[in-house]
Amino acid sequence: MPTEESKPAPLEKPVAPEAPPKPTARPAPRRRRRLLLLGIVVAALVLAIGVPQILRALNTVSTDDAYVNSYVTFVAPRVSGQVARVLVDDNYRVKKGDVLVELDPEPF
Numbered sequence: 001m002p003t004e005e006s007k008p009a010p011l012e013k014p015v016a017p018e019a020p021p022k023p024t025a026r027p028a029p030r031r032r033r034r035l036l037l038l039g040i041v042v043a044a045l046v047l048a049i050g051v052p053q054i055l056r057a058l059n060t061v062s063t064d065d066a067y068v069n070s071y072v073t074f075v076a077p078r079v080s081g082q083v084a085r086v087l088v089d090d091n092y093r094v095k096k097g098d099v100l101v102e103l104d105p106e107p108f
Helices: 029-058
Strands: 083-086 101-103
Touching: none
Parallel strands: none
Antiparallel strands: 083 101
């Protein structure tokens, strides 16, 4: 018996159809314009709010534990009476002879 070798036919691998190329993920021009406008508005707001805050912080000195040297002077009247009006505010710089208060002319 003659032997014929029968070789199985090579199996052809099924070829998957090529997928169409994916479109690039670029937004539509109208949407891109909106995003650009939104980005510009946000950047302008950050600058409008942030720059003054930074400038104020750079020009302000603050501390939690400060020492201040000053002179304390006690003030005493030469006459008694009720104060009618105070002519200076806190932390005003005054000199000798400045009028600080007016006394009520009515006797008490």
